[in-house]
Amino acid sequence: MTAVLALLSAAFLVLPANADPLPFDDCPAATFCLYSGADGTGERRDFTDRQSLESYDPAWDGKALSAKNNTALWACVYGDPQYGGVLQTVKPANKDAYEAGAVRSHKLVPARARCFTGYERCPDNRVCTFTGPNGRGPMTVHLPKTDAATQNYGNSYGAAAAPKSVWNRTRKHVCFYPEPTFTGSWTDPADSRKYGAYVVLRGDSTTIPEPFVRTVQSHELVNGTAECQ
Template sequence: MTDFRIDIRRGALITAALALLCSLFYALPANAEPADYADCPAATLCLYSGANGTGERRDFTDTQSLESYDATWDGKTLSAKNNTALWACVYGDPGYGGHLETVKPTAADAYAAGAVSAHKLVPTRALCFTGYERCPDNRVCTFAEQNGRGAMTVHLPATDPATQNYGNSYGTGAAPKSAWNRTAKHVCFYPEPTYTGTWADPADASGQKKFGAYVVLRGESVTVPAPFAGTFRAHELVTTTGDCQ
């Protein structure tokens, strides 16, 4: 009988220990960061080829923001740890284009295969939604997407040999949706590569009212509205807006 009572007590102690251990597991936060992210150095954005901070790791500091990755890494990121004091902006396309996700300071995130092709680190989340800052001084820059995002074309002003216009003709290969005029002159955009053409006013039901040029004043950046967006084929720099064709 004595041995039987001791076994009962031992069973009770084991049961209590198991209950305590289970309670410790349940007390862990549901969103606790995987231990794998612990290898990300301080002041670094870490991109991983595997889920939850696993696989190959690539490190970037706040001076290594990239508009696009090399072919061996493009679309390869499946998780990230932003171990910096900045916001991380993660993009689906090169040139800060396509789908955008933001990662707040010290946070981690996960991605679908092929979803990450570019990133930048910025002091405020609002700066993730623009890309105008890439445009060099004294240049006209056009962008494939709104708000200065997507592929950027930097235009070096040159005199067109046929028209003598101080600007650039794009032909049919470009369709910018935003622009920044970082020159000391105004810029006149046209729907034809010959610095000509007109746009119909969408508010005019008669179709008689036309626009001959879309003007971006010196120093201004703009997301181009309808009916002009995606239709620019040339621009010229002018001293006054009255000089537009």
């Protein structure tokens, strides 16, 4: 009996007094955790399951090398601010690793499909245009105003801001034009048909197709599509 007790005591003595926590184990519940080091090491930054950030402060912009999604939601991680760039998704309760510069914005959503869009950022009763497809990338919120020259109830913004997608959250239809003066037309190279306006109906969100994408420079709000110029 004495020999058996001695062996058991020796076995216990070899165990460390305070074992180091496993990687990512320090991530709190209902939290999305970013780490400055690989495998859950380095400095940690926490985001609750209700927090989504379109950009980080300079100290963390592109600095995260690993993450733990300790929430019941999907984590959508983007390579550019404002939900732009390369998209990576993290299942609930999963971990992930990243190259330097790969994490520049994130959001938490109930279904993975919502990672591929960013339309939800658009406020009610506004027309919102986006530099990327499906409402992703930098967003411009248009406050409708009457143009002094044309008296059109809309906005003129020029080629530099020509969008790839749009959400019309107003109660009017939107007519988009290729000229900043609410005029112009497009020719479809597939069938040579001419179009005087690209229309987005009230409440609709869409990725703008060819030949209109990245060419619209103004829009107006109308009660009926026959009112388009």
